[in-house]
């Protein structure tokens with residue numbers, strides 16, 4: 001088996017506020033292979049975002065081992081600057097708070113992110129336009145993002161992350177504001193990137209995404225369990241895409257989704 005690109009052993013994380021302490025992760029173990037499309041389900045408050053922050057090196061475990069791209073992610077081994085550099089180079093973040101620059105257009109948000117990442121003018125322009133186009137927001141490209149719908153803004157944030165060309169994409173509820181058509185369109189783009197070898201860890205409670213994952217986990221009571229797709233919601237039938245099995249599994253042949 002290929003070496004895992006993400007490896008977590010016995011990860012613990014708690015938060016304290018006032019005199020209260022909440023244990024969020026209580027010994028999480030995870031292995032993600034390069035090119036794998038991983039879905040993490042779990043009720044609200046179960047720690048999905050906490051786990052994604054740790055995987056994306058934005059936050060650290062209290063204890064346990066975290067390895068990303070064969071590096072031991074530990075504040076003792078990394079300066080903050082080195083870590084920021086590492087993250088910028090290898091990890092694409094698609095989070096709920098989009099952090100778009102409100103005073104810029106959709107195009108400018110993607111373009112300037114690329115410039116800050118070190119791409120030249122022409123390359124940034126081409127990448128920005130192509131990515132916005134592939135996500136179906138080319139017609140809104142030159143509108144100020146404040147005037148876009150929630151779903152359009154979400155796609156701009158996705159475009160910004162994809163245009164950078166990371167190795168690992170960490171996505172928190174990436175389809176939360178998308179209608180069915182746009183959710184399918186986005187997942188098909190992500191699956192095609194996974195086929196090229198990009199790795200995805202996606203936290204969601206959107207059943208529509210189930211057919212696209214290679215591996216599905218459920219985060220519950222601080223632990224991560226691998227589950228069958230049909231078990232995500234205690235064995236209930238799932239998926240608004242239920243009727244689309246053929247199209248989906250053809251697109252996503254590695255996933256044995258059906």
Ligand SMILES: Nc1ncnc2c1ncn2[C@@H]1O[C@H](COP(=O)(O)OP(=O)(O)O)[C@@H](O)[C@H]1O
Nearest residue numbers: 015016017024043044045046047048049050051
């Ligand atoms: N920075 C923080 N300080 C204190 N508590 C936090 C912090 N971040 C998350 N939590 C708490 O940790 C728990 C898990 O949160 P989160 O990881 O956001 O869950 P999910 O993404 O699954 O909804 C929640 O109870 C939340 O209130």
Ligand SMILES: [Mg+2]
Nearest residue numbers: 048049050172
């Ligand atoms: Mg969350």
